[in-house]
Amino acid sequence: xxxxxxxxxxxxxxxxxxxxxxxxxxxxxxxxxxxxxxxxxxxxxxxxxxxxxxxxxxxxxxxxxxxxxxxxxxxxxxxxxxxxxxxxxxxxxxxxxxxxxxxxxxxxxxxxxxxxxxxxxxxxxxxxxxxxxxxxxxxxxxxxxxxxxxxxxxxxxxxxxxxxxxxxxxxxxxxxxxxxxxxxxxxxxxxxxxxxxxxxxxxxxxxxxxxxxxxxxxxxxxxxxxxxxxxxxxxxxxxxxxxxxxxxxxxxxxxxxxxxxxxxxxxxxxxxxxxxxxxxxxxxxxxxxxxxxx
Ligand SMILES: N[C@@H](CCC(=O)N[C@@H](CS)C(=O)NCC(=O)O)C(=O)O
Numbered sequence: 001x002x003x004x005x006x007x008x009x010x011x012x013x014x015x016x017x018x019x020x021x022x023x024x025x026x027x028x029x030x031x032x033x034x035x036x037x038x039x040x041x042x043x044x045x046x047x048x049x050x051x052x053x054x055x056x057x058x059x060x061x062x063x064x065x066x067x068x069x070x071x072x073x074x075x076x077x078x079x080x081x082x083x084x085x086x087x088x089x090x091x092x093x094x095x096x097x098x099x100x101x102x103x104x105x106x107x108x109x110x111x112x113x114x115x116x117x118x119x120x121x122x123x124x125x126x127x128x129x130x131x132x133x134x135x136x137x138x139x140x141x142x143x144x145x146x147x148x149x150x151x152x153x154x155x156x157x158x159x160x161x162x163x164x165x166x167x168x169x170x171x172x173x174x175x176x177x178x179x180x181x182x183x184x185x186x187x188x189x190x191x192x193x194x195x196x197x198x199x200x201x202x203x204x205x206x207x208x209x210x211x212x213x214x215x216x217x218x219x220x221x222x223x224x225x226x227x228x229x230x231x232x233x234x235x236x237x238x239x240x241x242x243x244x245x246x247x248x249x250x251x252x253x254x255x256x257x258x259x260x261x262x263x264x265x266x267x268x269x270x271x272x273x274x275x276x277x278x279x280x281x282x283x284x285x286x287x288x289x290x291x292x293x294x
Contacts (some may be wrong), residue, residue, distance in 0.1 A: 026086055031098065037090025042077030042275050045109035049081050049093060050102045052262030052270075054160070054216035054226075058120045059103045060274070061257030062127050062134070062212050067277070068253040071131045073109065078260045078274040121153040124209040134209050145203035148195075148210035156217045158184045159226075168227040182233060185221065189238045192218055196240035211248060216258075219245030256280055 015029050041047055046063070050056040066074035081087045081102050088100040097104035097118035105123045106114035107130075117126045128135035136142045162181035166174060192214070195202065202210040217226075222241040224230025236242070248254055259271045259280065267286035271279055 026083060026088075028089075031094075031100065032089075033091040033094040034086060034089040035091065037087070037092055039090075039092035039096065039106075040079055041106075041108075042079075044075045044077050044275075045107060046074065046076035047106040047108065047114070048076055048078045048261075049096060049104045049106075050078060050261045051081050051083055052258065052260060052264070053102070054156070054220060055101075055120045056103045056261055057216040057258050058213050059105065059123050059127075060260035061216075061254050062124050062209065064253035064257040064260075065134060065212070065251075066127065066131050069131075069133060071133070074127070074131060075277075076274070080261050080263070080272050082263070119153070121149055121213060124149065124213055128209050134207070134212070136203065136206070136208065141204055145208045145210045148202045149213050151191075152210070152213040152217065155188050158188065159217055159221060163229065163233075164227045167229050167232070186233055189218060189222060189233070189235065189241060193238040193240045196244045201244070207248075207251075211244075215245060215248045215254075219248060223249075259284070 039047070039049060048059060048063070050059060052060070060078060063074050063076050063078075081093060081104075083102060087093065088097075088102060093104065094100055096106055096116050099118060101118075103118075103120055103123060105117045105126070107117065107126075108114045115126075117123045125135065136145050158181055163178070163185045166177040166181055170177070192202075199205075201207050202214055218241060220226045221229070221233070222235050222238045222245050224235055230236075259269050260274045261272065262270045263272065264270070267289060268284050270285040271283055272285065273279075273283070
């Protein structure tokens, strides 16, 4: 790969597999399955195929919030998709999400031909409408909630794919790229900070799917938990975002949801698969690894 300042794009782009960036081994310029691999199916109508990244956490938090509200129909099986091993390119996963990215949801509550839902924002909205909660029904409030939900879906790629990629994952540091995305992420944090200076939650007085969508990305960034970029972006300036992020982090459903499909951090916080509410007490990695091998 050439020095960034020497690079002149060729007439036709070609795929250079060895570009060196983190995750380069899973990036491809084509869609579709690379191998046959059926998805497992558990006992509940809702089957989630995911990983405990900010996009994955949105859905497990939502499902745990629904269960906490008493919606027993939201019981779910959460299966781990290891994206660093290319499991998102298995035929079963691609049938659930042709875009090959976690999270993907299959809803079998109507029978053996499931409803497939992909894109975390679409999954949040699907579940909110299915259970009639966490999204306002009054038109003005609903519009506000939808606006912030879609804001998140459009904005987070600047945070993850832009700032996070060039600050933490690219094979070398490119000042132009880091400047561009640092500026945009700080602007986004300021957008949220101003909103949260006037409102307890993102869409108003009530906690909604807009909070659930935004919290794992911008709450995580404001708390300095993403890309080790907190000091660089001086995130402590966003005091209203931090106040909001701290309030959400205390919710029991959020604490549970962020453990599901998690493969990093303390073993006691990693619940690789979730099939039952009791799994939080018995199936975390610290407990599984402490069990004597058969
Ligand atoms: N817009 C999508 C983004 C999903 C996404 O980027 N997922 C990442 C993990 S956080 C992924 O599966 N990456 C695998 C890949 O790019 O091959 C959503 O919100 O669901």
